[in-house]
Amino acid sequence: MHGGEQYLVWAQQDLAIEGNSNLYIARMENPWTLGTPAVLLTRPEFDWECQVFSVNEGASVLVRDGRIFLTYSASGTGIEYAMGLLxxxxxxxxxxxxxxEKSPQPVFTSDPSAGIYGPGHNSFTEDADGNTVLVYHARTYTTIVGDPLWEPNRQACAQVLPFVDGEPQWGTPAPLQRPAPTATDVLPASGLPEGDAAA
Structure with missing residues (x-):
């Protein structure tokens, strides 16, 4: 919802355009009906959007400081996956x-030093202090057997997205932090939580 109007942004293939998917926008008449014709926003055109597959997909929108930031993901779903920005x-x-305005370069990419590869398909939320949080999925390894699209071991990741003078500071993926186990996460030797008994 923006300016009292509801919009839909989605990925779709057009057989007349080379590539696997483009991003389109339309205003909604109601939550289930398009109220305007579809408008092409972006198609894969830069080299970084056309690695393995030519893809623009997974749009997410952040409205802040009088601007609309529309992120999307591009290329194949292996380590080449990366985030772009309109x-x-x-x-x-x-x-x-x-x-x-379309950024000619990706804004969020793999970071071998952090052990995070192929970040993308993001969304936005806020933490308890009102900071914008970038949520995305990524891999912690580079060797993928078979089609990466069907390889399920992508991790859900989140990190604060800082802003300086109204500009998002995308930076790079943070190393994966796994929470320390709590007492309720640890099972006793019987394999049953304390207080439970086998029937």
Whole structure:
């Protein structure tokens, strides 16, 4: 919902356009009906969007400081997966492709030093202090057997997305932090939680 209007952004293939999927936008008449024709926002065109597969997908929107940040994911779903960015003014005509500026470079990519590969398909939320939090999935390894799309071991990750002078500081993926086990996570030798008994 933006400016009292509801919009939908989605990924779809057009057989007349080379590639696997593009991103489109439309205004909604109601929550289940498009109220305007679909408008092409972005298609895979840069080298980093066309690794293994030519893909733009997984859009997520953040409205902040008078601007709209629309992230998306590109390329195949292996270690080449990365996040791109479209930006528009919050008072612009969102159905006009000219309102959107597309970053020619990915804004969030693999970081071998952190052991995080193929970050993407993100969303946004806030922590208890009101900080924007970037949520995404990624892998902790580089060797994938078979089709990466069907390899299920991607981790859910989250980290604060800082802003400086209204600009998101994307940085790089943080190393995976696993919470320390609590007493309720540890089973006794019987394999049953304390106080339970086998029937």
């Amino acid at each position: 930006t528009a003014s919050a008072d612009a005509d969102l159905l006009d492709p000219a309102s959107w």
